[in-house]
Amino acid sequence: xxxxxxxxxxxxxxxxxxxxxxxxxxxxxxxTDNRFRLEDNTFSWNEIQLxxxxxxxxxxxxxxxxxxxxxIGFPNILNSTDLQDTESINPLMINIRETYIDFYKxxxxxxxxxxxxxxxxxxxxxxxxxxxxxxxxxxxxxxxxGRKLGSNSVKLTYYLGxxxxxxxxxxxFKPAVLxxxxxxxxxxxxxxxxxxxxxxxxxxxxxxxxxxxxxxxMFAVKFSGxxxxxxxxxxxxxxxxxxxxxNNVIITSVSPTAIDVNVEMIYPxxxxxxxxxxxxxxxxxxxxxxxxxxxxxxxxxxxxxxxxETTVALDSKPYYxxxxxxxxxxxxGLYINGQYLHGFIHEREEDNLEDYIILGMEKKFFDxxxxxxxxLGSEIKDFNKIKDNSxxxxxxxxxxIPMDNGEINLGAYFINGEDNTxxxxxxxxxxxxxxxxxxx
Amino acid sequence: MERIKxxxxxxxxxxxxxxxxxxNNSQSQEFTAQQILKxxxxxxxxxxxxxxxxxxxxxxxxGDEKVRKVKIWQKGSDKRMVKFLSPxxxxxxxxxxxxxxxxxxxxxxxxxxxxxxxxxxxxNFAGTDFTYDDIASTNYSEIYDxxxxxxxxxxxxxxxxxxxxxxxxxxxxxxKLIMAVRKDNxxxxxxxxxxxxxKLVKVMENSKIExxxxxxxxxxxxxxxxxxxxxxxxxxxxxxxxxxLGDELFSKRYLKRx
Numbered sequence: 001x002x003x004x005x006x007x008x009x010x011x012x013x014x015x016x017x018x019x020x021x022x023x024x025x026x027x028x029x030x031x032t033d034n035r036f037r038l039e040d041n042t043f044s045w046n047e048i049q050l051x052x053x054x055x056x057x058x059x060x061x062x063x064x065x066x067x068x069x070x071x072i073g074f075p076n077i078l079n080s081t082d083l084q085d086t087e088s089i090n091p092l093m094i095n096i097r098e099t100y101i102d103f104y105k106x107x108x109x110x111x112x113x114x115x116x117x118x119x120x121x122x123x124x125x126x127x128x129x130x131x132x133x134x135x136x137x138x139x140x141x142x143x144x145x146g147r148k149l150g151s152n153s154v155k156l157t158y159y160l161g162x163x164x165x166x167x168x169x170x171x172x173f174k175p176a177v178l179x180x181x182x183x184x185x186x187x188x189x190x191x192x193x194x195x196x197x198x199x200x201x202x203x204x205x206x207x208x209x210x211x212x213x214x215x216x217x218m219f220a221v222k223f224s225g226x227x228x229x230x231x232x233x234x235x236x237x238x239x240x241x242x243x244x245x246x247n248n249v250i251i252t253s254v255s256p257t258a259i260d261v262n263v264e265m266i267y268p269x270x271x272x273x274x275x276x277x278x279x280x281x282x283x284x285x286x287x288x289x290x291x292x293x294x295x296x297x298x299x300x301x302x303x304x305x306x307x308x309e310t311t312v313a314l315d316s317k318p319y320y321x322x323x324x325x326x327x328x329x330x331x332x333g334l335y336i337n338g339q340y341l342h343g344f345i346h347e348r349e350e351d352n353l354e355d356y357i358i359l360g361m362e363k364k365f366f367d368x369x370x371x372x373x374x375x376l377g378s379e380i381k382d383f384n385k386i387k388d389n390s391x392x393x394x395x396x397x398x399x400x401i402p403m404d405n406g407e408i409n410l411g412a413y414f415i416n417g418e419d420n421t422x423x424x425x426x427x428x429x430x431x432x433x434x435x436x437x438x439x440x
Numbered sequence: 441m442e443r444i445k446x447x448x449x450x451x452x453x454x455x456x457x458x459x460x461x462x463x464n465n466s467q468s469q470e471f472t473a474q475q476i477l478k479x480x481x482x483x484x485x486x487x488x489x490x491x492x493x494x495x496x497x498x499x500x501x502x503g504d505e506k507v508r509k510v511k512i513w514q515k516g517s518d519k520r521m522v523k524f525l526s527p528x529x530x531x532x533x534x535x536x537x538x539x540x541x542x543x544x545x546x547x548x549x550x551x552x553x554x555x556x557x558x559x560x561x562x563x564n565f566a567g568t569d570f571t572y573d574d575i576a577s578t579n580y581s582e583i584y585d586x587x588x589x590x591x592x593x594x595x596x597x598x599x600x601x602x603x604x605x606x607x608x609x610x611x612x613x614x615x616k617l618i619m620a621v622r623k624d625n626x627x628x629x630x631x632x633x634x635x636x637x638x639k640l641v642k643v644m645e646n647s648k649i650e651x652x653x654x655x656x657x658x659x660x661x662x663x664x665x666x667x668x669x670x671x672x673x674x675x676x677x678x679x680x681x682x683x684x685l686g687d688e689l690f691s692k693r694y695l696k697r698x
Contacts (some may be wrong), residue, residue, distance in 0.1 A: 022448075027531065029529075055698055062697070079452075104697075119551050121550060127523050157693070159688070159691070159693050162691075164692075164693070180677070211526075226542075229540065237690075279555065280558055280559075283558040283559040284557060284559065285555070285559065286557075287555075327557070327559075328559050329562075329563050331562075333563065348478070350561060367498075368564070368567045403526050404507075404527045404529070405527050405529045406529075438529075439527070439528035440528050
C-alpha cells in the first residue's frame with residue numbers, strides 16, 4: 001500500500017513538472033521479461049517494468065532522472081493472511097536508478113560537474129570491465145551481467161583539448177545486489193562442512209562499513225587522452241569491493257553429528273589501478289582493459305566450540321584482471337565480437353582467477369527489422385585439462401522490430417560444463433525467454 | 441597523378457572537337473575535373489559552420505515508411521556531429537566524426553562512448569541507407585581523383601558529369617562515384633556509387649537546391665540502395681549557418697550531452 005502511494009506521488013510530481021515546464025521531456029520504456037526453465041518445466045522469471053526518464057535543460061546545466069517501477073517475481077502466498085496483502089500477490093518495486101544535475105562550465109570554462117545518483121561507466125570492453133568499480137554490481141539478473149546500480153556521488157570532469165581528467169567522490173558505500181539462490185552457486189562456493197557432520201542451520205550477518213568518511217567513502221580519478229590514434233586512459237580507485245567476504249565463522253555443535261553455523265561478512269577495502277585502450281588494427285576494432293587490484297588483507301577467524309583458527313581470507317598481494325577484445329563487420333553484414341577475460345566480476349586473488357572466452361555473432365535481415373544473435377561463453381579452469389575443467393554457455397536470440405520503438409526478443413540460455421566450474425554449477429538452469437520492449 | 445593528367449588531357453582533346461564545334465561550352469574549358477571537384481567541396485563546405493535539423497524518412501520496398509529526426513552540427517569540412525532526436529528507441533544516439541578518420545558513437549543505454557573502427561564505416565548508419573562513411577563530413581577532392589566524363593549543356597540543368605576514383609592509398613568501399621554537378625553553382629545533384637565489382641549499388645539525388653543566405657544547400661536528398669530496394673529521404677527542417685560553433689562542440693564532452 002505504501003509503495004502504491006509513493007508511486008502515485010512520483011507520477012503526480014512527474015505530471016506536475018511535465019505540465020509546468022514545456023522544456024521538460026518525459027520518455028522511457030515498458031518492458032516485460034518471462035523465462036521458462038527447461039529442467040523442471042516451470043516459469044523462472046516474471047518481470048514487468050516501466051522506466052520513466054525525465055530530462056530538463058536548466059540554463060547551463062541539465063537535470064536527468066530515471067525511475068524504475070518494477071513488478072518482479074511470483075505471488076508469495078503462504079497462508080490466507082497473505083491473500084489480503086497486495087504486495088504478496090503483486091510484488092512491486094520502485095527504484096530511482098539515476099537522478100542527477102549537471103552543471104556545465106562550472107566555475108571554470110573547461111569544468112563540468114555532475115551531482116547526484118549516477119552511473120559512471122568506465123572501461124572500453126564490452127560489459128566485462130575490470131576498471132569499472134565505482135558503481136555497485138546489480139547481479140539481480142545474472143544474464144544481464146555488467147549492469148550496475150547508480151551511486152550518490154559527485155563527478156568532476158576537466159577537459160583540455162583531447163584530454164580529460166575525471167575525479168569522483170562517492171560518500172556512502174553501497175553493496176552489490178547479489179543473484180538469487182538458484183544462480184548464486186555460480187558465484188559463491190558452498191560452505192565447507194567438516195566430514196561426518198551435517199549443517200543443521202545457517203545464519204549470516206553482513207557488516208556494512210561505518211558511515212564515516214574514512215570507512216564508507218570511495219574516490220577515484222581517471223585521465224584520458226589520445227595517443228597515436230588510440231584512445232587511452234589511466235585510472236585509480238580507492239574504495240571497497242562490493243561483494244561481501246566471510247571473515248568470521250562460528251560453528252556450534254548442536255549434537256555429535258550436527259552443527260549450526262553463523263557467518264559474518266564484510267566488504268574488504270581495495271585499491272585498483274587501471275588502464276584501458278581502444279582503437280583499430282587494420283580495419284579490426286580492438287580494445288583492452290587491465291586492472292591491478294590491491295586488496296586490504298582480511299583475516300578469517302573460525303571458532304568451533306572452544307577451538308579458534310585464524311586463516312587468511314584475502315591476501316594483500318596484488319592480482320590482475322584483464323580483457324582483450326576485437327570486433328569486425330564482414331561485407332555481408334555479419335558482425336563478430338570476441339573477448340578474452342581473465343578474472344570474472346566476483347573472483348579475487350590470482351589463484352582464483354579463471355579464464356573466459358566470449359564470442360558474439362550478429363546479423364540483421366529485412367531492413368534491420370530482424371536480428372539474429374548468437375553468444376558463446378566458455379570458462380576454462382585449466383588449459384592443460386580443458387575437457388575436465390571447462391564449461392560453455394550458448395545464448396541464441398532472435399530480435400524482431402515490428403514497429404518503430406517496439407522490439408520482441410526470443411532467446412535461450414543453454415549451459416553445460418563440469419561441476420567444478422562456475423557455469424557448470426548452474427547447468428540445470430537452461431531457460432528460454434521472451435521479452436517485449438516499447439520505448440516512448 | 442601524372443597518369444590522370446595524361447588521361448585528362450586526352451579526354452579534353454577528345455571532347456574539345458565537339459565543344460568548340462558546338463561553340464557552347466565555355467565553362468568546361470575553364471575548369472579541370474579536379475578543379476570542378478574542388479569547387480564542389482567549396483560550395484558544400486562553404487559555411488564556416490552549420491546546424492541542421494533533418495527529417496529522415498526510411499522507405500522500404502513495399503513503400504512503408506519510418507521517420508527519424510536528427511540534428512547535425514558541422515564545422516568546416518572535417519568535423520561533424522549527428523544526434524538522434526526521435527524516435528524514442530534511438531533518441532540520444534550520437535555520432536561524432538573528427539579529422540584523421542576518428543569516429544565515435546555515444547550509446548545512451550550504456551552511458552558509454554564507443555570508438556568506431558574502420559569496419560563499421562561501411563555499414564548502414566542507424567537503419568538508414570547512408571553508411572557511417574557517407575554521413576561523415578566529406579571533402580571529395582582530398583579523397584578522390586576526378587575525371588570529366590561529360591559536359592552537358594543541352595539539358596534543362598547544365599551539368600558536369602565527373603567520375604571519381606579513390607586516390608592511391610585511400611581505401612573506400614566504392615570503386616568509383618559518378619557525380620553530376622550543376623554548372624551554375626557547382627552543387628552536386630546526383631551521385632552514383634559503384635561497388636568494387638563495378639556494379640551500381642546506390643544513387644543519391646539532391647533536390648530543392650536553394651540559396652539560403654549566401655550559401656547553396658540541397659533541402660532534400662534521397663539515397664536509394666538498389667540492392668535492398670530501400671530508400672532514405674532527408675528533408676531539411678531547419679538550418680542555421682555561421683554561428684561560430686567552437687571546436688569544443690565537436691568533442692566527446694558534447695557527444696554525450698543531451
